Amino acid sequence: MLRSLYSGVSGMRGFQTKLDVIGNNIANVNTIGFKGSRVMFKDILSQTVSGVSAADENRGGVNAQQVGLGVSMAAIDTVHTAGSAMTTNVVTDLRINGDGFFAVGTTEQTEAPYLTRSGNFTLDASRNLVNAEGLKVMAAEGGGPIVIPDNIVSFSIAQNGDIIGIDETGASASIGLRVGVVKVVNPSGLEKIGGNLYRMTANANPEGAIEVGAAGNPETGTGTIISGQLEMSNVDLTGEFTEMIVAQRGFQANSRIITTSDEVLQEVVNLKR
Template identity: 50%
Template sequence: MLKSLYSGVSGMKGFQTKLDVIGNNVANVNTVGFKKSRVLFQDILNQNISGATSPTAQTGGINPMQIGLGTKIGSIDTLHTPGSPMTTNVGTDLAIDGDAFFVLSPASGIGGYDLENMPTYLTKAGNFTRDANGYLVNANGYFVTGVVEDTNNPGEYLKLRIKIDEDTVADKKFVSYSIDTQGNINVVNEDGKSGKLAFNGTDYYLEENGDSPNIISLGTAIVPNPAGLKKVGNTMFEVTGNAVNTVGAEPEIGRIRDINGGQINSGVLEMSNVDLTEEFTEMIVAQRGFQANSRTITTSDSILEEIVNLKR
């Protein structure tokens, strides 16, 4: 049986996968925070017809002779290049100008540092809102993780939910708020008093001391290898052992200024990094590659037909 039949089949399968990836990229061209993927191919095993020989005093060297046996998917990479910014002028729409990710978590209880032992998901999609209880959440209801300094362990952070509702110490409602470039939440209460949102372990309150360790900042994270993150849907990523170099490890989570993650821009969203021109070009390449491999199969079939008909 001709090896070209199987080589053609492997090529068609590979280009089918490439078209699947391209189709997903194009479908998410307007998805906030989406990161596109690409397919890279590798050759499969080669059949050795003859090996290489070294030069001698009497003869020169001979190169090896090999027949390739087709192709396979080498990798499907996620490209974490920046997406284009889109201005929305909505205060809770956030974009990170840098390498950091926003941190999202479900919650197990009410109050306290209830995100400490919860799963962590990373995202570049900063289209956040406040729910009915005043908590900052994403479109799927996951809580945006905030951090405060751990006074018992300098340099460490405690994770908590961000509640922008009222100063429970002074019993005053917050009437307005904004998020600055460092991820701090600036609030104004009903008496016109302004400061930063803080948490003392039991209460959310307005803190006038700008250096207080109780000030809440949006938690952000940096991973050494963003391509090692696993997509889990809803424009979120799950940390893997190849993203942080340790199986089951958490990424470094902290204030964006302390982890050198860039800065946070409010009223802006980071859109998809999909380039339609590039995707359509790759689609043409994939289509032509699929057609060429199908022609290989057709030609091989014609040769086999001639062989079968030799006895007629």
């Protein structure tokens, strides 16, 4: 009797967490570069009422009798599917078409740079290419910051991340800087730290290594860079609302298990009046 109570409690806790994740996904439906999450469940260790008996010459085998003890969370996965493209025609707005992340950080940063899919970059007063938080975008060669020279009239960014400067005469040439892209073996292993940023972990790349390389490299499998576009959130509202209904009904069903178990226990108590 008490097992059903605790199973219902575990189910309510699990679906509450699922609703929390769904709520966060919906809240970030318009967040640039946001990747939605999902909750996966697993059953808790079952209690064995009777064990297994093997077959012999006179009698066949008998299966075990087990009673489950509820549910728990198996994982909260980050789904790194591509979001839709939004055209802005702003040169410093960048979108990675394929695998990879932008690397951003500070010059004196002691730990590895942070990773992001949010490419809404701008130039600061010192002509550094930075994100909305002021973190500098790292170049492919050497991993240093990208500083646009002030002797060019305008610039563009090629699909391989190469920055092309245009002078007063209209002539164009590479300035020798390239926006870097980091390939991650297991993107779901990255740690979210807020601000559209991820922190590298040992389960995302071997030994947590970060190598800032070129975009569109077939050897590493990095995607190309599209200038003038941003990657939108990959959250699908239709799917999220459907999962919300499932979570709501699951929560209600588990609460009914607790109510029913309580009523049965009340009848047992009333046997002795």
